[in-house]
Amino acid sequence: MAVILIVEDEIAINELIKKNLQLVGHQCTSVFDGKSAISEIRSHPYDLIILDIMLPGLDGFEVFEKMKETPTIFLTARTSLSDRVKGLSMGADDYLTKPFEMLELLARVEAVLRRTQKNKSSFEVGAVRIDFDSRQVFYRDQPVECTPKEYELVEVLVNNRNIALSRDRLLELVWGYDYEGDTRTIDVHIQKLRKKLGWENVIKTVYKVGYRLEVNL
Incomplete structure (x- = not known):
């Protein structure tokens, strides 16, 4: 299974994502702000990042600019088309808006890992x-x-x-x-x-x- 970094400042959402990803076998690390995310990415390799855009300090777009070589799914409460286009045009692998269903997130994680060959076939x-x-x-x-x-x-x-x-x-x-x-x-x-x-x-x-x-x- 994959090693996944969850960058989400809402503790309850972060923990819920982590719990469900661990249930299906992934290894997860949680951080809650942009600076911690960059520090974690520079210290450890990850197969996938689930990245909220609205973070304290550095926002998700700024974080992504510094580590876009890692497959990333943006997770955000922003629903405007311009934000979605910006995230995908920057090179993100997917974009999911809140509120979301956990099964949809799991499906998108699986799809990205398959495309990037981080998951077994x-x-x-x-x-x-x-x-x-x-x-x-x-x-x-x-x-x-x-x-x-x-x-x-x-x-x-x-x-x-x-x-x-x-x-x-x-x-x-x-x-x-x-x-x-x-x-x-x-x-x-x-x-x-x-x-x-x-x-x-x-x-x-x-x-x-x-x-x-x-x-x-």
């Missing part, structure tokens, strides 16, 4: 290996036939491992917002994946919520 859970580049799943080194939706469900569970996902959220992430089916679709697909991949004890049912892929990190 495969992931193993017990006897199961998922190859993200070829969109293939292997069980005990043998390919498993998965429908497109089964594969997408596997990838969503892996990318959000150790996080409880509701059935409604899984429907949104895999089938899309305009899907007209019901949550029983998720239950059917989960049962199929458990059987195909031997994940009876890996995909946990979270009472009155949904499911969680439980992985020891």
Whole structure:
């Protein structure tokens, strides 16, 4: 997994981001102002920086100018198009505005790490290996036939491992917002994946919520 620096002056948001990134296996360091961010970046290598723009002292744009060789996601309460254009034109990899959903941040982190090749192109859970580049799943080194939706469900569970996902959220992430089916679709697909991949004890049912892929990190 990746080594990530979180630069966010709001303590509660900083801690929430850190907790969720650590849940999926990343190693995180938190700082709360621009000068501390620059000092940390100069002292230690990072795979990714999550950088708030509105910081005490040096703002996020000033910090980014001094370390733009490191992949960066801007995180800010500013919603104006000019700020977004400025951040991306400076070379930032992504830009997320507050308030945001944690699953969206996790997805964007995963996407940036994939693009910058800081994340592995495969992931193993017990006897199961998922190859993200070829969109293939292997069980005990043998390919498993998965429908497109089964594969997408596997990838969503892996990318959000150790996080409880509701059935409604899984429907949104895999089938899309305009899907007209019901949550029983998720239950059917989960049962199929458990059987195909031997994940009876890996995909946990979270009472009155949904499911969680439980992985020891």
